[in-house]
Amino acid sequence: MASVKRIQRIKFGLLSPKEIRRMSATKIITADTYDDDGFPIDMGLMDPRLGVINPGLRCKTCGGRIGECPGHFGHIELVAPVIHVGFAKWILKILRATCRKCGHLLFDEMTKKEYLDQIKSLNKLGQLTDDVVKEVFKNATKIRVCPYCEERQKEIAFEKPSMYIEEGHKLMPADIRDRFERIPDEDVEIFGMDPRNARPEWMILTVLPVPPVNTRPSITLESGQRSEDDLTHKLVDIIRINQRFQENTGAGAPQLIIEDLWELLQYHVTTFMDNEVSGVPPARHRSGRPLKTLSQRLRGKEGRFRGSLSGKRVNFSARTVISPDPNLNIDEVGVPLKIAQEMTITMNVTPQNIKKCKEYVRRGPDNHPGANYVKRGDGRRVKITEHNCEELAEMLEPGWSIDRQLMEGDIVLFNRQPSLHRMSIMAHNVKIMPDKTFRIHPSVCPPYNADFDGDEMNLHVPQTEEARADARTLMKVEENMLSPRFGGPIIGGIHDHISGTFILTRGRKLFDKSTALNMLRKSDTKDLTMPVETINEQPYWTGKQIFSCVLPEGLDVTYEAKMCENCEACKKEKCEKDAYVKIRNGELLCGTIDENGIGAFKGKILDRICKSYGVTEGRKFLENATQLAIRAIMHFGFSFGIDDGDIPRETQNQISSVMVDVKGRVDRLIEAYKAEELEPLPGRTVDETIEMKIMQELGKARDLSGSIAGKHLGHNNSAVIMAISGSRGSMLNLTQMAACVGQQSVRGERITRGYEGRTLPHFERGDLKADARGFVTSSYKKGLSPTEFFFHAIGGREGLVDTAVRTSQSGYLQRRLINALQDLDVKYDGTVRDTTGQIIQFEYGEDGVDPAKSDYGKSVNVRKIIENITGKEVV
Amino acid sequence: MKKISVIDHELVPEHIVLSERDVKSLLAKHHISVGELPKIKISDPVIKEIGASAGDVIKIIRNSHTAGKAIVYRLVID
Numbered sequence: 001m002a003s004v005k006r007i008q009r010i011k012f013g014l015l016s017p018k019e020i021r022r023m024s025a026t027k028i029i030t031a032d033t034y035d036d037d038g039f040p041i042d043m044g045l046m047d048p049r050l051g052v053i054n055p056g057l058r059c060k061t062c063g064g065r066i067g068e069c070p071g072h073f074g075h076i077e078l079v080a081p082v083i084h085v086g087f088a089k090w091i092l093k094i095l096r097a098t099c100r101k102c103g104h105l106l107f108d109e110m111t112k113k114e115y116l117d118q119i120k121s122l123n124k125l126g127q128l129t130d131d132v133v134k135e136v137f138k139n140a141t142k143i144r145v146c147p148y149c150e151e152r153q154k155e156i157a158f159e160k161p162s163m164y165i166e167e168g169h170k171l172m173p174a175d176i177r178d179r180f181e182r183i184p185d186e187d188v189e190i191f192g193m194d195p196r197n198a199r200p201e202w203m204i205l206t207v208l209p210v211p212p213v214n215t216r217p218s219i220t221l222e223s224g225q226r227s228e229d230d231l232t233h234k235l236v237d238i239i240r241i242n243q244r245f246q247e248n249t250g251a252g253a254p255q256l257i258i259e260d261l262w263e264l265l266q267y268h269v270t271t272f273m274d275n276e277v278s279g280v281p282p283a284r285h286r287s288g289r290p291l292k293t294l295s296q297r298l299r300g301k302e303g304r305f306r307g308s309l310s311g312k313r314v315n316f317s318a319r320t321v322i323s324p325d326p327n328l329n330i331d332e333v334g335v336p337l338k339i340a341q342e343m344t345i346t347m348n349v350t351p352q353n354i355k356k357c358k359e360y361v362r363r364g365p366d367n368h369p370g371a372n373y374v375k376r377g378d379g380r381r382v383k384i385t386e387h388n389c390e391e392l393a394e395m396l397e398p399g400w401s402i403d404r405q406l407m408e409g410d411i412v413l414f415n416r417q418p419s420l421h422r423m424s425i426m427a428h429n430v431k432i433m434p435d436k437t438f439r440i441h442p443s444v445c446p447p448y449n450a451d452f453d454g455d456e457m458n459l460h461v462p463q464t465e466e467a468r469a470d471a472r473t474l475m476k477v478e479e480n481m482l483s484p485r486f487g488g489p490i491i492g493g494i495h496d497h498i499s500g501t502f503i504l505t506r507g508r509k510l511f512d513k514s515t516a517l518n519m520l521r522k523s524d525t526k527d528l529t530m531p532v533e534t535i536n537e538q539p540y541w542t543g544k545q546i547f548s549c550v551l552p553e554g555l556d557v558t559y560e561a562k563m564c565e566n567c568e569a570c571k572k573e574k575c576e577k578d579a580y581v582k583i584r585n586g587e588l589l590c591g592t593i594d595e596n597g598i599g600a601f602k603g604k605i606l607d608r609i610c611k612s613y614g615v616t617e618g619r620k621f622l623e624n625a626t627q628l629a630i631r632a633i634m635h636f637g638f639s640f641g642i643d644d645g646d647i648p649r650e651t652q653n654q655i656s657s658v659m660v661d662v663k664g665r666v667d668r669l670i671e672a673y674k675a676e677e678l679e680p681l682p683g684r685t686v687d688e689t690i691e692m693k694i695m696q697e698l699g700k701a702r703d704l705s706g707s708i709a710g711k712h713l714g715h716n717n718s719a720v721i722m723a724i725s726g727s728r729g730s731m732l733n734l735t736q737m738a739a740c741v742g743q744q745s746v747r748g749e750r751i752t753r754g755y756e757g758r759t760l761p762h763f764e765r766g767d768l769k770a771d772a773r774g775f776v777t778s779s780y781k782k783g784l785s786p787t788e789f790f791f792h793a794i795g796g797r798e799g800l801v802d803t804a805v806r807t808s809q810s811g812y813l814q815r816r817l818i819n820a821l822q823d824l825d826v827k828y829d830g831t832v833r834d835t836t837g838q839i840i841q842f843e844y845g846e847d848g849v850d851p852a853k854s855d856y857g858k859s860v861n862v863r864k865i866i867e868n869i870t871g872k873e874v875v
Numbered sequence: 876m877k878k879i880s881v882i883d884h885e886l887v888p889e890h891i892v893l894s895e896r897d898v899k900s901l902l903a904k905h906h907i908s909v910g911e912l913p914k915i916k917i918s919d920p921v922i923k924e925i926g927a928s929a930g931d932v933i934k935i936i937r938n939s940h941t942a943g944k945a946i947v948y949r950l951v952i953d
Contacts (some may be wrong), residue, residue, distance in 0.1 A: 127879055829905060839905065839907065839912060839913060842915070843945070846939040846941050847939070847941040847945075849941065
């Protein structure tokens with residue numbers, strides 16, 4: 001095995017003409033590629049010494065075969081020097097900073113020494129010299145007379161992309177090169193360049209390196225016609241012009257023609273390097289498509305760095321739209337049959353599995369769990385078809401391998417971008433399904449941050465036994481139920497699951513046997529507990545009892561439900577809101593199960609089960625609980641329509657009187673302000689005080705109207721149920737729909753911008769009243785007035801812009817953080833080290849606790865342990 | 876002006892120069908050489924104050940959100 005090599009250092013520099021010639025395998029003189037017989041022409045662009053492209057041949061330079069030979073550069077001797085576009089700006093800087101006659105940097109000896117010392121000490125420390133170099137060029141350009149030869153320096157203008165004009169006189173690349181050659185080595189160092197690796201005159205090309213043939217392979221079309229790479233086309237252009245230039249100079253052509261040709265050569269060399277230089281029309285293919293030259297290959301999203309090195313496309317992956325299926329298990333993914341038939345797992349045929357393998361091969365590619373390819377002992381791959389499957393199955397023997405189709409029970413990785421945390425890629429079991437979308441259980445949406453409005457997800461099939469084992473032990477959904485971010489569950493019931501358990505467990509609802517069993521039908525529960533009541537000789541069970549059936553035996557949990565109002569004196573079991581949840585020995589004694597019980601991120605019961613009974617038990621509980629919840633919500637029926645937000649006239653009047661009241665109070669505040677009677681709050685100006693007071697009043701008014709509306713809608717209103725159980729929406733959303741939208745704000749303040757002294761021409765200048773500054777009295781249901789609508793649009797737009805900016809900024813921040821930390825790992829001794837073995841932390845997180853295995857970040861839950869041992873509640 | 880000692884500041888954790896024996900046992904415990912320890916510059920105000928020299932190993936006992944007290948070691952460098 002090859003030894004691991006460590007890169008010591010990388011040196012960057014410019015290629016000198018000498019070096020280009022030295023590394024060149026051949027000089028290129030003809031623009032032709034192949035002769036009539038299809039053989040490459042010697043000293044042409046496809047010279048065999050530049051590397052091999054035909055399989056079976058050996059390289060004329062190194063003797064390597066295809067794949068062994070790295071390719072070899074050639075070179076073109078340019079008749080006249082041309083500017084390298086990539087250095088055009090540098091050339092200008094150096095021209096301006098050096099003497100046009102003697103070539104010295106325009107500083108006196110003292111200044112030079114100062115700068116040189118600075119640069120040398122920075123280099124020694126391994127720090128960047130950019131700032132010093134920038135200063136050098138800035139200050140040197142200001143000097144108008146050379147301190148060495150007393151030559152007056154002329155102004156040099158630069159015309160994109162590569163024209164330098166010295167006081168009306170055009171500088172030819174040859175002149176520039178002459179000047180640069182005169183710059184002494186010591187002065188070059190002050191530019192931050194190393195004169196041994198990068199002399200300034202090397203920025204002007206006299207020799208052009210020709211990339212090896214395997215960088216620009218030609219393709220043979222079906223018609224037998226050869227089609228050359230874009231780079232080859234460009235090189236042909238360069239050689240043609242170079243030849244014409246030579247002929248013309250030899251024949252003593254007039255200066256005008258020479259200059260034209262020179263410019264043309266410059267154009268071709270420029271576009272060879274970069275075909276997107278501003279000010280240069282891009283070189284085009286005959287079809288009109290711009291050529292893809294050197295810099296286009298590297299740059300941008302699809303370039304070499306971002307497109308081929310940092311990220312690439314992979315095999316054994318699939319992508320399609322996702323849709324929900326609550327009947328799946330949480331760790332399953334529904335894979336369309338069509339996709340399963342395309343995706344394969346390689347099985348090595350052994351005496352142990354040959355029977356199975358034969359069966360797969362015999363079924364062929366169209367008969368689901370079948371196989372698509374066999375690989376024979378000699379390494380030949382044979383595609384399985386309807387016709388040859390029987391034959392191949394008979395021939396199958398140990399040592400062969402088959403590409404078996406993806407089937408039920410296989411493990412796959414499932415991913416949704418952006419992959420912001422490790423729960424963005426989890427391992428699921430395959431479930432083959434009809435139709436064309438991936439199906440997932442709605443409970444796994446939170447970790448992926450997925451919804452079903454058209455989201456697409458990717459699926460990858462691990463190909464080795466090791467990869468599958470890794471996926472099973474580390475990446476399964478159940479292994480990721482507890483988040484390493486806060487040590488609580490990140491997967492849990494959502495939306496209807498929460499509404500369902502909430503309705504089921506709230507109060508003391510009674511259900512007869514058939515209803516109770518129907519609700520529990522899809523869960524694993526084996527039997528019901530004793531009924532609480534018998535009415536007309538029929539047994540009845542409470543919703544709490546039914547829910548208890550899915551709880552594991554022996555579970556003890558106590559917590560406050562989401563709807564707990566944090567009363568001063570908690571009445572515990574006697575809470576009239578039924579918000580005190582107490583589970584003893586796996587039985588729900590009191591309380592309502594809502595978001596704080598089984599919800600994603602918050603579910604206390606889920607959390608307890610995962611930590612006390614293991615994640616598998618936790619997963620099973622969640623599956624049962626969600627199934628029960630859905631059956632429960634279906635039993636009761638649950639909907640929300642426009643008239644569910646209706647409030648009677650009476651209540652509406654109450655709300656409008658609240659609005660009139662608050663407007664009166666705001667008016668009085670404004671009066672007091674105008675009369676200069678307003679007491680400023682400590683540390684505030686009067687202007688700030690009035691704004692704050694008005695905002696406060698308006699906020700209070702909105703809340704009051706909301707509570708009036710809420711009271712009227714009652715606890716059986718669907719929207720109210722959703723808000724207090726935490727399944728969707730909030731009381732604020734409800735307030736805005738039914739009662740009053742409230743103050744619209746920009747940057748946390750009332751809206752003031754718009755016209756001079758007023759927001760809209762509908763108001764007077766300096767009007768501080770509520771409605772002139774963006775207070776929306778109406779509800780969404782009632783509808784907004786034109787001015788209100790406009791203010792609402794302003795506030796809404798700010799929110800939109802905020803989210804857009806926030807996501808991009810936090811995304812970039814996270815990327816930088818991850819790039820800085822990605823190579824650190826926790827070693828077996830608990831230390832955090834980098835790749836060189838340097839210790840970063842002596843104990844991971846200073847306490848050595850894995851947050852995913854912790855109890856909300858704490859290593860031990862002392863309270864829980866005491867309760868377990870003493871059996872008493874700890875207050 | 877009265878010169879203040881940075882050590883007395885409440886935000887500056889306790890710094891102790893480790894004895895040679897302790898250094899040895901620390902290195903043995905983690906199976907490392909001194910080079911793999913985190914570094915602290917000799918120009919660091921606290922290091923200047925306690926007068927440690929390059930090559931010394933400093934034990935720092937600081938408050939930690941997660942562990943209460945956390946002990947870290949640093950090698951003094953030039």
